[in-house]
Amino acid sequence: MPVRQEPLHSGFGAASNALEVIQGIDLSGKIAIVTGGYAGIGLETVRALRSAGATIIVPARDLPKAKAALAGLEGVEIGALDLLDPTSMDAFADGFLTSGRPLHLLINNAGIMACPLTRDARGLEAQFATNHLGHFQLTARLWPALRAAGGARVVSLSSLGHRFSPLVVDDPNFERREYDRWLAYGQAKTANILFALGLEARGAAHGVHAYSVHPGSIVDTDLQRHLTQDELKAFGVLDAEGKAIRDPARNLKTTAQGAATTVWCATSPQLEGHGGAYCENCDIAQLLRPGEEAALGTPTTRRPGAVMAGVLPYAVDPAAADQLWDLSERLLGITFRPA
Template sequence: MKNVTDNAYPVTPQIPIPSGFGPHTTAREVIEGYQLSGKVAIVTGGYSGVGLETTRALAEAGATVIIPARTMGKAQSAIATIPRVELEELDLIDPASIDAFAQRFLDTRRPLHILINNAGIMVPPLTRDARGYESQFAINHLGHFQLTARLWPALKQAAGARVISVSSAGIRFGGVDFEDPNFEHKTYEKWRAYGQSKSANALFAVALDRRGYAHGVRAFSVHPGRIITDLVRHMSEDEMNAATSGPNAKFKTPEQGAATSVWCATSQQLDGKGGVYCEDVDIARPVPKEALDGTIHVSSGVFPWAIDPAFAERLWQLSESMTGVMFQP
């Protein structure tokens, strides 16, 4: 699929609607009144933390939810009481595992109405996959890029699908280093690497929405909010103490954290929209210019390097090159 320069593509403004919801809204509140019977969703990481609450909300509204899981025993225990959930094996750091999972789904010939790319890792010690790629970029972005590409026929088949890319306020740590994404020529910095992967998640939604528009596939990126989940397992005690103290130490519950993903995946308020970064169950505002030069600190909003269309296209080309995977028209 070549670069997209279709002038007919309607760019959605990166400004709040406003939605009428807010930071304390839960996933159940967002989806109240929606009936998803007959809809099929895939939620990566859908058996833990925010992902589990995302699964629960979609399934209780009637959707069939497929959870790709690396740890099947943990997943089986977590979803035991949730209806209409199917478990499948998948390891996002293994390209062969991604292809096998996607092919099993395609073989069912079901359309895919909702894909929520939720799974991820945060600030581990330097680890590389079998290709030599830095693990946060490989799992958080490249794995989901490949998964979405392989599931593309099912997304188009849905005739109205949504793809949700779970990003983070970690975008503040920086954008994608297109010259050295794998820290081969610079010292590994775990927070810089995390920020890069989360900025990539947001940029992926920008480029994917432009490509999916003609096929009825819309894409959004999401900051779920600050939530204490298993994702923090690589943080040191000092880092945890710093993160959980001070005036900005405001946390959401997993149910509140799932709300923005569920809203982006289902809300009629977003019909005809796409390619934007969302938080607190609304489209986020761009951060003010004073935040870019460090004059002020902001706790919300999206940084320009995470929604820049030119960066999004450059990342798309880089992702195709690194994975060897291309989306089929």
């Protein structure tokens, strides 16, 4: 059944940071995996979870960079993982499962944005493959540990960018349509939301709950690597001098503020009974009304006064979530039927 996309009025907001929302939460004895947890929002998420006592495993494609970023942070382990390499994902998951530890929190944080057309060895478009399919496979392989936790949460990083495109089931890898980097990004972010919805439907009976989040617009991350400074200025996230604009009311946040909704979804007791929800600003996001669907446009066609919050109905459609699940299994050649 559809998720109730109605704000809870959590007491937190756009300006809240990760350390604020985790106050009073005890994660001693809990195990968390945070993909991309060595830069930007992911690093702030690791710091917050660790402050509450969790043991953190950070899968990393760039091991030297991860080791440098996490140096001196106790209770954090690093493992090799490339979300575009199925062999790498299986090896990482096998290593964790062999340890015999349960997995209480899986934060699917790593991602790429607006890159030129790139395909992996299987011919899969890189944004869809990295942001969604890689995390789908990783979650599937880690399922025994998630179930063994006796109560686990999976949080997937989505974005306001889901409003750039729905899931295009007939051509997810741009094999029969012209590639557009923003449509590809939007589709991948929609997939992140639908995956949380689909995982909730399949995992709730086993004590595994899932959420998706929009962290806000944060300039200080590697996600911006494919954008020029002029583009960032045009999008309204840099001022005329090239400095980051901070305005949480407009979703222009610091990395610590950007990590807050992830941490809230991973740990807050307020979300009990609300699995599958898409969240922003440390609350469940509002479902957009008819007429608001096209108000945003893409970054190159954004309309003045566009609604900058909320989730589109196509991104929380259970039928679309089932389509994505079947498509993901087919593209990856795996079966993920939680039991």
